[in-house]
Amino acid sequence: MPRELLRLRRLLLALTLVPLAAVLAGLLGWLVVPVLALLGLLPLLALAWCWRLLERNWRSWRYAERADDLLISRGVLWRELTVVPYGRMQLVEVTSGPLERHFGLATVQLRTAAAASDARIPGLEPKEAARLRDRLTELGEARSAGL
Structure with a gap:
């Protein structure tokens, strides 16, 4: 399988989770408590975890x-x-x-x-x-x- 499929899936993952992290951190920091803005890191942690899983899935086809x-x-x-x-x-x-x-x-x-x-x-x-x-x-x- 061409590696471009992996690149495409990783791009879609990043385009989804990075803005989500920014919006979540911004809303929690602005509306609730600035310390809760750290919860905005959760989508970034999911991004790091899924980044590797996508490669394993790509290799399995x-x-x-x-x-x-x-x-x-x-x-x-x-x-x-x-x-x-x-x-x-x-x-x-x-x-x-x-x-x-x-x-x-x-x-x-x-x-x-x-x-x-x-x-x-x-x-x-x-x-x-x-x-x-x-x-x-x-x-x-x-x-x-x-x-």
Whole structure:
């Protein structure tokens, strides 16, 4: 997985928690007691803790194309392994929002007939995402022809 996905998630984390810390410290210091402004450090402590967790989560994402199915693995504390048979794929799409495009990333979304079996692979380079989409579509059509 490209490291840009980690950079994007860390940026979003910082853009959320740093202003929250500033507002919390300002309001508590101004409205209540200046000493309570130190509670504004709590979001910054959460930022430091989550900074490392984001890297562990980023490292946990894996996918593998096998002969008959696609494996997607992720998770640190709760590991999740998703196996999607090529013949069950109904739709393979590549999406990329404004922030993802800025960081040169795309997400491959897989849809099957079962609502709970949808899977996604985030943080791919656009060329790899397009290659994977084309390959999965080709394999899906070949495997579903016999159904």
